[in-house]
Amino acid sequence: MTQQPPVTAAVHRLVPTPAGRTHLVEQGTGPLVLLLHGFPESWYSWRRQLPALAAAGYRAVAIDVRGYGRSSRPAGTESYRMTELVEDNAAVVRALGEESAVVVGHDWGANIAANSALLRPDVFRAVGLLSVPYAPRGGPRPNEVFAGMAGGPEEFYVSYFQEPGRAEAEIEPDVRGWLAGFYAALSADTMPGPSDPDPHFVAHGGRLRDRFPSPGRLPAWLDEAELDSYAGEFERTGLSGALARYRNMDRDWADLEPYDGAPVPQPSLFVGGALDASTTWLADAIEAFPKTLPGLVASHVLDGAGHWIQQERPDEVNRLLVEWLAALP
Known part of the structure; x- marks a missing residue:
């Protein structure tokens, strides 16, 4: 068994992105895993994942999505459209000196992660979704x-x-x-x-x-x-x-028209809570994973868990993330 190097303390950094600057917290060395939070959260939502992923041999990086925390807050609601957030994520990967990354998101972060993999498959080689399943663009506004x-x-x-x-x-x-x-x-x-x-x-x-x-x-x-x-x-x-993320949903629907119904083919993971409305209301999206996530490695719905799943059930989520990451090509 390969012994992992000692885990160093988490480091805060600001890196240039289309947003202006993106604040991130980084821990560990190895393959890059980019962690995206939802609403109303911040990089801090991943405080229990950063050391666990670092100990498992990964370079874990949690960001403040634009508009949150210490990241830039551009003027204008349209600055928070999905395409802009995807380019922020790709820029973070480049700023860290990497060519590719695994992206993992929770809540709105899951939606951003899925679209990052969809729009930038050259950068994001695998995608993990927590709480909110992937549902392709389509249907009415x-x-x-x-x-x-x-x-x-x-x-x-x-x-x-x-x-x-x-x-x-x-x-x-x-x-x-x-x-x-x-x-x-x-x-x-x-x-x-x-x-x-x-x-x-x-x-x-x-x-x-x-x-x-x-x-x-x-x-x-x-x-x-x-x-x-x-x-x-x-x-x-x-x-x-x-x-502003909620206020761009129709704009995203228009921007992503070329990807109507598109699957995300990269290796993927889903973890949801059985008591979370995001899981129960979107049960049809989970059932559609064989078509929408053809690279799905595993899907887990944790009994007795609510919406804030990586904070409510950190040990279980950490284990599932590490097992999935270890199995990636």
């Missing part, structure tokens, strides 16, 4: 779909996020409290019960946080200091850059 998901006096949360300034007005006066409630609402041990109002919907004239669990109870994966780390970044940057 996303905004039409989300508008149709609302029922009666309710509005789907994506539509709520898409109106500039509206979600910011709810979140920014109490970033820490809002984040605590949002994380709890989608975590296995604190999410509302089946008879409670669904936190993915907003009552007309209401707020998303009206359906969060009772204040004060954090999910088991998140302590007060960790919540402070997340809240501190968003208190400094505001939420508009992060929310």
